[in-house]
Amino acid sequence: MNSQPLPITTNSTGIPPEFTDILKQKTTNSIAREFVFTAINNFLNSCDRGYFTIVGAPGSGKSTILARYVTGNPEVFYYSAIVNGKNRAEEFLKTISTQLEAVNGSSLQIILQQISDQLEPNQKFIIVIDSLNAIDYSSQAIGSNLFYLPRYLPKGIYFLLARRPFVKEESGLLIEAPSQYFNLKDYPEENRQDIQTYIQQYLQEFLPSFSVNKEISGLSQEEFLEQLTDRDENNFMYVSKILTALKSGFYSQNSSLTDIFNSTSLPVGLKTYYQQHLRKMFPGERGDEFNSNAQAVLDTLIKNSSPISVEEIAQIIDVDEYDVEEILEDWIEFLNVNQIEGETCYSLYHESFRNWLIK
Numbered sequence: 001m002n003s004q005p006l007p008i009t010t011n012s013t014g015i016p017p018e019f020t021d022i023l024k025q026k027t028t029n030s031i032a033r034e035f036v037f038t039a040i041n042n043f044l045n046s047c048d049r050g051y052f053t054i055v056g057a058p059g060s061g062k063s064t065i066l067a068r069y070v071t072g073n074p075e076v077f078y079y080s081a082i083v084n085g086k087n088r089a090e091e092f093l094k095t096i097s098t099q100l101e102a103v104n105g106s107s108l109q110i111i112l113q114q115i116s117d118q119l120e121p122n123q124k125f126i127i128v129i130d131s132l133n134a135i136d137y138s139s140q141a142i143g144s145n146l147f148y149l150p151r152y153l154p155k156g157i158y159f160l161l162a163r164r165p166f167v168k169e170e171s172g173l174l175i176e177a178p179s180q181y182f183n184l185k186d187y188p189e190e191n192r193q194d195i196q197t198y199i200q201q202y203l204q205e206f207l208p209s210f211s212v213n214k215e216i217s218g219l220s221q222e223e224f225l226e227q228l229t230d231r232d233e234n235n236f237m238y239v240s241k242i243l244t245a246l247k248s249g250f251y252s253q254n255s256s257l258t259d260i261f262n263s264t265s266l267p268v269g270l271k272t273y274y275q276q277h278l279r280k281m282f283p284g285e286r287g288d289e290f291n292s293n294a295q296a297v298l299d300t301l302i303k304n305s306s307p308i309s310v311e312e313i314a315q316i317i318d319v320d321e322y323d324v325e326e327i328l329e330d331w332i333e334f335l336n337v338n339q340i341e342g343e344t345c346y347s348l349y350h351e352s353f354r355n356w357l358i359k
Helices: 018-025 035-046 062-072 091-101 110-120 190-205 221-232 234-246 259-260 268-281 288-303 309-315 323-328 353-359
Strands: 048-055 078-080 126-130 157-163 179-183 335-340 344-350
Touching: 018 259, 035 048, 035 062, 035 091, 035 157, 035 179, 048 062, 062 078, 062 157, 078 091, 091 110, 110 157, 157 190, 190 221, 190 234, 190 323, 221 234, 234 259, 234 268, 268 353, 288 309, 288 323, 288 353, 309 323, 309 344, 344 353
Parallel strands: 048 157, 048 179, 078 126, 126 157
Antiparallel strands: 335 344
């Protein structure tokens, strides 16, 4: 066990070298999400320690938000569970111990306490972890926190996390410290404004020929901006792949909106992204009965563009409601969940994903 004080600074920044590429990728052509940064700073300034978690659907910009925060504050420690081989607790503990120059084998609680003991008044030490939903929880002790994150935090220690939607009863985190969940879906107007800013920036920088006086698919740039914003459902992944495809010539300037938004013409990157969703929804180890029921649930969600309840799905496919609930909970990160007339209803998280599944 390490009995010596730990330095609170890392080798020069809090960014382990294996994550520099993903930070560069996520911040290239990105925009500031000021309403999120304001919420983060308000939390940091109002609490003397704690967990701040950004929650959002796939493609809603969570990773980019964290990446921009880290590049603007390089003294924080950064870790991404989405990077290949980095989704297990032992990798996280090894990386943070190495970066903070702790003795191998020191627990995270001990490391954080030693850091806290060295902080000046009002000084903060922030650990950023992206993609909690990618963590391999099966490799940990039953009942432990994801990545063995501490239940209690010493003063001055903060975790800034990002994850897709989850069932709160199965969050994988038992926390007794100040905490805040910041769900991006609760800010539709701010997200829409940010999406439009992103589209405008992209068109101006990479598609200058598509000026206001030119036409895109028979529309002015402003009309195209509105049409794309209406289609993207506040999803940065979707809109970035469409714009990148325009830039690369995947679509011609004479393409109709039907060509651009039709699922048969989706860019390869977006198809690959949706294929990853499908593999996670049907991992292959749940058994034939589960997969058969899951396929029936998915078929029902595909056929119904409007949100639908568990009871309605169960009646349509003639299975027990409990089995339907189990499947939907497994898929919660890929679903929109709405309360309609006091009933919980579900739909696929993006119309483009649904159209791709139809094909």
